[in-house]
Structure formats: C-alpha cells, structure tokens
Amino acid sequence: MKKFVNDPQQFVPEMLKGLALANPDTLRYVPEYNLIMRSSGPRDDKVSIIQGSGSGHEPAHVMAVGPGMLDAACPGDVFAAPPMDYVYETTKLLNSEKGVLLLVNNYTGDRMAFDMAQEMSLADGVNVKTLFIDDDVAVKDSTWTVGRRGVAGNFFVIKAVGAASEAGADLDELMRIGEKVVSVTRSMGLALTACTPPAKGSPLFELGDDEIEIGVGIHGEPGRRRAKIVPANELVDILLEPIVADLPYASGDRVALMVNGLGGTPISELYLVYGIAHEKLAAQGITVARSYVGEYCTSLDMAGASITLVKLDDEIEELLAAPAEIGTRIF
Amino acid sequence: MKKFVNDPQQFVPEMLKGLALANPDTLRYVPEYNLIMRSSGPRDDKVSIIQGSGSGHEPAHVMAVGPGMLDAACPGDVFAAPPMDYVYETTKLLNSEKGVLLLVNNYTGDRMAFDMAQEMSLADGVNVKTLFIDDDVAVKDSTWTVGRRGVAGNFFVIKAVGAASEAGADLDELMRIGEKVVSVTRSMGLALTACTPPAKGSPLFELGDDEIEIGVGIHGEPGRRRAKIVPANELVDILLEPIVADLPYASGDRVALMVNGLGGTPISELYLVYGIAHEKLAAQGITVARSYVGEYCTSLDMAGASITLVKLDDEIEELLAAPAEIGTRIF
Amino acid sequence: MTSLTDTEFIVHTIAQTVVDNEKYFGDLDSVVGDGDFGFSLARGFEIVLHDWDEFDRSTVATFLQKVGVTITSRIGGTSGPIWGTAFLRAAAIAKARGDDLGGADLVAMLRSAIEGIMARGNASLGDKTLLDALAPMTDAIEVGVTNGDDGASIVAAAASSARTAAEATSTLIAKRGRASYTGERSIGSPDAGAIAVAVLAEALAAQWPSKNNSN
Amino acid sequence: MTSLTDTEFIVHTIAQTVVDNEKYFGDLDSVVGDGDFGFSLARGFEIVLHDWDEFDRSTVATFLQKVGVTITSRIGGTSGPIWGTAFLRAAAIAKARGDDLGGADLVAMLRSAIEGIMARGNASLGDKTLLDALAPMTDAIEVGVTNGDDGASIVAAAASSARTAAEATSTLIAKRGRASYTGERSIGSPDAGAIAVAVLAEALAAQWPSKNNSN
Numbered sequence A, B: 001m002k003k004f005v006n007d008p009q010q011f012v013p014e015m016l017k018g019l020a021l022a023n024p025d026t027l028r029y030v031p032e033y034n035l036i037m038r039s040s041g042p043r044d045d046k047v048s049i050i051q052g053s054g055s056g057h058e059p060a061h062v063m064a065v066g067p068g069m070l071d072a073a074c075p076g077d078v079f080a081a082p083p084m085d086y087v088y089e090t091t092k093l094l095n096s097e098k099g100v101l102l103l104v105n106n107y108t109g110d111r112m113a114f115d116m117a118q119e120m121s122l123a124d125g126v127n128v129k130t131l132f133i134d135d136d137v138a139v140k141d142s143t144w145t146v147g148r149r150g151v152a153g154n155f156f157v158i159k160a161v162g163a164a165s166e167a168g169a170d171l172d173e174l175m176r177i178g179e180k181v182v183s184v185t186r187s188m189g190l191a192l193t194a195c196t197p198p199a200k201g202s203p204l205f206e207l208g209d210d211e212i213e214i215g216v217g218i219h220g221e222p223g224r225r226r227a228k229i230v231p232a233n234e235l236v237d238i239l240l241e242p243i244v245a246d247l248p249y250a251s252g253d254r255v256a257l258m259v260n261g262l263g264g265t266p267i268s269e270l271y272l273v274y275g276i277a278h279e280k281l282a283a284q285g286i287t288v289a290r291s292y293v294g295e296y297c298t299s300l301d302m303a304g305a306s307i308t309l310v311k312l313d314d315e316i317e318e319l320l321a322a323p324a325e326i327g328t329r330i331f
Numbered sequence C, D: 001m002t003s004l005t006d007t008e009f010i011v012h013t014i015a016q017t018v019v020d021n022e023k024y025f026g027d028l029d030s031v032v033g034d035g036d037f038g039f040s041l042a043r044g045f046e047i048v049l050h051d052w053d054e055f056d057r058s059t060v061a062t063f064l065q066k067v068g069v070t071i072t073s074r075i076g077g078t079s080g081p082i083w084g085t086a087f088l089r090a091a092a093i094a095k096a097r098g099d100d101l102g103g104a105d106l107v108a109m110l111r112s113a114i115e116g117i118m119a120r121g122n123a124s125l126g127d128k129t130l131l132d133a134l135a136p137m138t139d140a141i142e143v144g145v146t147n148g149d150d151g152a153s154i155v156a157a158a159a160s161s162a163r164t165a166a167e168a169t170s171t172l173i174a175k176r177g178r179a180s181y182t183g184e185r186s187i188g189s190p191d192a193g194a195i196a197v198a199v200l201a202e203a204l205a206a207q208w209p210s211k212n213n214s215n
C-alpha cells in the first residue's frame, strides 16, 4: 500500500486533526468522540444538523461542517458507522432548544447506531429526529429489504436543510424539506478501480485492466455487475439512464446535475463527463439549472464517478443557491 | 487504460466544453484556439491576465478563470505547451488598454511559445509582459540551465496578481507583485504512482508496489530519485526540509502552506499531510497563517502530493485574502 | 471452577481470537463487503483485553454487561450494535438466573443473544449473517446438554456444527448487510460473520482442555 | 525531376513517417520525458498531410514556409517551435538561393535549421537533443555532396550516421528539455528527438529508390 499514512489506526484522527488545524477559526475537533463541529458551538435559535457515517468519503461529511451546511459531523472509522456512544455524545454536545436533526445514509450499521443514539438522547430530553437518505438507484431490488443506500445525493440534503436551518426553520420543517429533497434525488456510480482501506493495505477487490464495476456504492464493496470499459459517452449512458428512468425525470424538468468523483479520478475527466451528461439531458428536454462537478462523496482512492440528479422546484433551488461555507475551500 | 474518455485526441476539447457548460454565465470556450475566457471579455480598466500551459494539470489553469483570478487560460494538449498561434490569438482576444500579463510556468516549450507570441503581439501594438514562475526546489542544479520548473506555486501568483489587477494595478505593478510572490514561493512534490496520459494509454513510468518518486514535476516525468515508501511523517520531511532550507524560511516567518494533491490522492490523505506539515513548521517557529488543502495543480491521475510555502508579508497576505470566484466551486 | 471463571475463559478466548484474526476477518468481509469487519471487531475486543482487570466481576451478569457496553460503545459499523446486543442479552439472562449457571443457562443466553441480534438487525435465519452459524451452534450445544455430555464434547460439537453451518452460507444469497447490495454475486463465498463464529467456536474447543490454566 | 518534387518527397515522407510512429515516438519520450512527443508531432504533420494539396507551391521556399507555419501554429510543446523553426529556416535559405537547389543548398538549409533550433532552444551539441542526430547527419550529407556521390548513397549515408549518432545520445546527460530535470537518470536511454531524426532519415533512405512514384 502506498498512501500518506502513519499508523492506519490513526488515519481518521490524524486527518481530523489536520482538518481542524487548517480551519482554526471555524472548526473544532473533539478527539474523545472523533467529531468535528463548528467552533461556535450549537445555537439555541437554530436546529443543530449532524451527519455521521463511516470515514473514507471525504469531503463528506467532516468537511461539510460550516454555516449553511452541517453543525457537526460524527465519523466512524474507515467504512464503519460510528459507535453508538459517539453519536449519542455528539447529539448531547450539539443539543439546541430548537432540536437536533440527524442525517443518516441508509446502511444497516449507521441506522442501528443512530437509532440507538436517538433513543438514548430522547430519553435525556433532547428533541431529536433522524432523516435517512437513500438515493442510490443501483440497489434495485426491494426484496433486499435493507433498502437503497445513501450516496453522493446526501450533499443536496445537507445543503437544503442547512440553508433552511440558518433561516430559522424548525425541526418538523427541516424533516419536511429533507424528505422532499430525498424524494427527488437519485444517484448511480461506477468504479474503474477498487479502493484500498489503510487498515487493509490492499485493494478491496480486483478489477482487470479493462474491467469496470457498475453500480458501486461508496464503501469499496463490489457493485451490481462487472463490464468492459467503454468510451465516456457510453459510461454516461450506463449511469444516467437508470437514474432518469427511476424517478422518472422528464422533459420540462429543471434539475441539479452532480458529477461526483470517487476519489481517484481527476477533475478533467469529471468535467468531460459533465459535458456529456448535460447534453444528453438537454436532448431529452431536461434543463440543467445547477451544476456540481468535483469530489463530494468518495470511496477513498477509488477511480470512478457517480452522477446525481435532483429535480428542482423553487423552494429547493433557492435553498441550494443560498450561501454556505465549509472547511474545504479553494481560497 | 481505464478513463472517462472518448477519442483521446478530443480529451482536452471535451473537458473544456464540459467546463463551459457547467459555467454558462461566467465562462466562454473558444474552440478555435482551445481557450477558456471570462464571458464578460477583457476590460479596458483592468490588465488582462492569461496563463497557458499544457493540459493535465486541472484545475490549473482553465478552472482558475474568473473574477480575482485569470481572465483567460490557454491550454495546450496534455503536457504540451499550447501552439504559439493559440497564445498569440488569445493575447489579441484579451487585449486591454491597460495591457496583458502572460503567466508562464518555466518550461522550454512554454517559454518558446509565449516568447514568440509576445513578440508577435508586441509587433501588433499589444502592451504585453510575461512573468515566469519557477517554484520547484526539486530541480536543484543550476548547471541544467533550463532553470527550475513552475508547479503548484503558480496558484499564489495567479491569486495575487488577479486580486491586484481587479483593484486597478497597472502592468508594471503586477510584474512587481508577481515577481515578489515568485521570489518567496517554493514547492516540492512526490509521486506514489505514475500517471496515464489519455493518448498514451499506459503509465508514463513503472513504480514498484513499495516505490515512490521524489521530486517529480507535474508532467508525469520521473523525479530526481526513487525511494521506498515510508510513513507520512517521513514523507512530509522529504518534501518540507528542502523547501524550508531553500529560501530559507525561518523562525518568526508567517507563511501560506499548501498541500496539493497530484490528481489521484484523496483529500483525506492531503489533510493528514497538512496536519503533519503544519505542526512541523510550528515546531520551527514558522506560523501557518493561511492554509490550502486540495487539488490545485495536478498531473492527471497521479497519486502523490506537493507542498508549497509562501512567505507572507502584509501586501501578499492581503492579496491572497481578497475575494475571488472560479469555475470549480463546491456550491 | 465457577461459572464466572468459565465466562472469563470464554470471553477472553473470544477477545484474543478476534484480535489475532483481524486481517483474516477483514479479508472475508472484502469479498462482497467493505473489508472493515476485522478492524471493527479488533478495535473493540482489544479494549476488552486492555480493560480486562477492571471489569466489575461481582456477578457473571455484571461482567458480561461491562463487556457488552464496551463493545457497543467502541465498535463501529454493523458489528458494534450486533455483538454488543448479543453480550447485553446474555448478561440479562445471567442476571435473571443467578450465578450458578449450567449448560441449559448457556443455551438460554445464546438463544436470547440470537433473538437480540435478529431484532437489532431485522434479520432472519437464512439471510446470510452470523446468525446462520450461531443458531445451528446453539442447537448443537442444546443437544449435548440434553444428552448430559461433558463440556469438552459439547464445545467440540458446537465448533464442528458452527464450521459446517458457516461454510454452508456460501450457497446463500445475502439479504442483510452490505453484502446484500451485490445481490446474486454474494453467492459463492461464505458470510464473514458466520465464519468468525466458527473460528471463535473452534478456538474455544481447542483451548477448552487448558482452560483451568488460562487468563 | 525538380527540386520541388524532391522537396515534396522529403516533406511527405517525413510527415507520413511521423504519423506512423506516433506511438513509438511517444514511448521514447516516456522514458525520462512526459510522453507527448509523438502526439504533438503527429497532430501537426497530420495537418500537413491533410492540407497537402493546398500548400502554395510557387517555389520551394513558399512550400517549405507554409509547412513551417502549419507546424509552428499547430504543434504544441517544445516540438512546435523547434520543428517549425527548422522548416522556416530552410525556407529562408531556399528563398535566397532560388529554385534550382543542389546538394550544397540542402546542406546550407540543414545548417541554417540547426542554427535556428540552437537559437530557439538555447541548446548546444551534446545537450542530448535532436541536434545530436541532426548535426552528424548533415556532416555526412556534406561529405557525400563534396565527393559527388549520387543521391541514393548520400541519403543512405545520412541515415546511417543519424542512427549511429542518435543511439549514441544514450551516453549523454540531458541538459535541455524536460529530460534534463531527471539529471543523471537521463543517462542510459537515447533522446526521443534524436531517434526520431534517425527514423525519418531511414524512411527517406528506404523510399528514395521509389521517390519518383511517390505522393
């Protein structure tokens, strides 16, 4: 394994420390619970918004903390939901009179940790609700009753409820908005290479020199099927067609289009993919009103990309356009 | 080769098209000269700032066009300086009464194309100057009289002259500022993997499973030496020590610290590196006053990172802090 | 020889075996999962070993409870809640039955752990989880206890039935956990959790003869 | 058979050979360079072939000039200015000497191209560039012309001397271009540009016998 890493067990803590050092005025790292929060702390005139999940998806979610986005993020180890205790402590630390909203990608481990933490926090008198995100259309079959996974679409949920909470929305209103965004958001990803968790030290699966995995999630697990590499135009079809068909998105719709890199794919390729997807949507009468190109929710160093569509209405569009500021930034 | 690419010859044009489609209100793509410019065009009350170079370094430089940064970028094909004609045409297109500043990373091909274009533009009556950037300390020996290379440090030059030009500085003033920033900026990079140019279709060099290349530039060319992978703490020493010794940066200095990903390294690792570098500098009495973590100047899909230091004074710090907006953005 | 010593032996063997098999368990979870199973379990049971001497040993129940709380609070992923629940459920049974626990009590503790896991994970037998090794193993123990077999035979039978059942999960399609996202591709490799149960049972069987010298 | 036909033959053979060797030239530039040499040259000479019939052929000079401008304006990297300069310099000599060009004129054109490249690239002989094949090749041509050898022998001698000189660049340390950044690691492999010169000279030698049927 060739990575910038010291002791793999300290990978997540050392990354969080770096993040806090790079943002001394705005972010606080609490090592006891492995959490990143705004240094200004919770505000009683604002619902606190927390997202947890395994690590390895950076910038999600620890680098999505800041005004207009999250109040705190509570990451577990690489690809492992945070221990329930950490979620519970984070919830208590972020407690606000207006309540706490937990955003959770729909995975068994995450659900269990957050369910248990929510129960315990409720018992403590914290006004807490949990919103599950499940935008991945690659998980097709509802007989696997674990349901769909949450992937890069969670960015839009964070952005929308983040903006609404800054504007003073209460917990029920945030649940309504979050559920609405989830209901119009769909994603699908594919991998060109497997990723290498620092603690494992080798790739999670082997892909041939001309093979890709279609329908991968964000945990380096294999996807739904393996195929041969094809030109970018066809790769975009592979991702876009199931997304468009699923909601479905239709002629006349305005959408946000995200091309998300999975960690190892350069931004040049992502813009190339964006251009193709934009035009394919336009050809179907679907207008891309907002564009997002870059890394939002990754799978360590995996080469690959996902596409996410959000069907816009005035309310969502306004929330997505509202100002926000986070730890990762260019300037 | 597994990439999001159609015809490799169209890789750069298709990427630029995607970039323009994602920024319809702010960027214009001019296919004849393969250039990206602000859609508002040149302004006679502002020096136009243009950076050219080979492609494959994205977001540099086509994604650095916007208010407070570049007025246009004129990229060549992957790792190839733009043809002289394109530079010449770009210079004419961006001509402003206040003049045109060409920013050029110090490479033979780039120097020649920009020298020739500058000569031709001067003959046309364009008021044009060229500033060369050469921040890479890996190129040690001045007997190779091609001199040092320009790498990720160019971001700070762009940012500083971009801010000053928005504030109305004239061409001589911009040259002074640019040269000052260059004189206090030093970088060094290392690669964990080689990169794969789309037209070549295979990695530019072979690295063993435990090997790294130290002192690489941004064109996938081999570095100064090969070594075994070591823990992140030592990797940071390998990069930081020659940088600090070179200017030198000394106790009491305030610096900007950039940890730049070379394309294939996830941002989690970059923050981990940032944290280590920040603390190592602090231990030497050097204060990191501004932090930059992410991909600024890449080498396609190469895994690896570079570190850049800029010694700050009030003028530079203010210019770096000024607002700016570019094509790549999060929200 | 008391129930507490036996419990300590069992827990200590499990903890040590988990730590020793971190890499193997992770590799098992890499086939159709995300590879963190070994890491997650090891980080938790490592703390169990580290804090070993400090656990409240007033009763078997308090001991198991402390272990369960440590696991729940320090292990992430699916395994934290699942394994923590198992220990907490076993503790609750121990508490109800007092400190002189026999084979029938062990079976009751395992049954309750299984029910707890099912509830926590919303999982059934045949979903290709650790339950598919844990349940047949418990059945084997129950048969041995009913027959009045000695401890060594019972634990040997438990190990062999856990192993057989764990290997048999290869033929199942995963319906719970991350492996389920791969659908039919989950067929052909055994469930990581089930194999872990078999490995732990085998370690217990192997060390049973020397258990009085352990800790 | 005129000087223009010969010139056309030479340029066309160069252009076609460059296009045919895109991958090979790129691989040569990958060893200690950035791998784009083949791509850059091919994109330019491809246009030379594409626009072939449209070049102004009033004189050898106008023809070479158009080719030079096409190359300078369409090839990026170091090669655009370098190869463009070479053609423009040759055109300038042709213009000065009129259209009935002989062997001595060819030598003068090559010498001027070499000087142009040296000026443009600030390079000397021994810096491990294409000059290190181009100069010995020109020397060989000059010897042949002085001796009154026939065209076929001269071009054969040119090819063999270019090849020898190009291979010999292996022992040099690169002092110009991207390869120079690798310092001593540039020793041991030949310069991409120099080998390209040898390949082109060999193609010319091989096709010389059939040159009257070409284009």
Ligand SMILES: Nc1ncnc2c1ncn2[C@@H]1O[C@H](COP(=O)(O)OP(=O)(O)O)[C@@H](O)[C@H]1O
Binding pocket: A079, A080, A081, A108, A109, C029, C033, C034, C035, C036, C037, C038, C040, C076, C077, C078, C079, C080, C082, C117, C120, C121, C122, C123, C128, C129, C130, C131, C176, C177, C178, C179, C191, C192, C193, C194
């Ligand atoms: N819903 C569930 N109920 C019970 N056991 C489960 C469930 N999901 C997964 N498991 C077990 O957990 C193991 C994986 O654990 P772990 O790697 O920690 O989970 P993950 O990485 O998917 O969060 C599986 O091999 C399986 O035995």
Ligand SMILES: Nc1ncnc2c1ncn2[C@@H]1O[C@H](COP(=O)(O)OP(=O)(O)O)[C@@H](O)[C@H]1O
Binding pocket: B079, B080, B081, B108, B109, D029, D033, D034, D035, D036, D037, D038, D040, D076, D077, D078, D079, D080, D082, D117, D120, D121, D122, D123, D128, D129, D130, D131, D176, D177, D178, D179, D191, D192, D193, D194
């Ligand atoms: N300064 C120079 N002067 C003359 N020739 C040069 C110079 N630098 C490089 N070359 C030649 O150009 C070749 C590389 O061309 P190319 O790949 O287009 O350049 P780059 O990618 O470095 O811009 C080298 O093999 C060498 O023969």
Ligand SMILES: [Mg+2]
Binding pocket: A054, A078, A079, A080, A081, A109, C034, C036, C037, C077, C078
């Ligand atoms: Mg996991």
Ligand SMILES: [Mg+2]
Binding pocket: B054, B078, B079, B080, B081, B109, D034, D036, D037, D077, D078
């Ligand atoms: Mg080049």
Ligand SMILES: [Mg+2]
Binding pocket: C029, C033, C034, C035, C036, C037, C077, C178
């Ligand atoms: Mg797992």
Ligand SMILES: [Mg+2]
Binding pocket: D029, D033, D034, D035, D036, D037, D077, D178
């Ligand atoms: Mg080159």
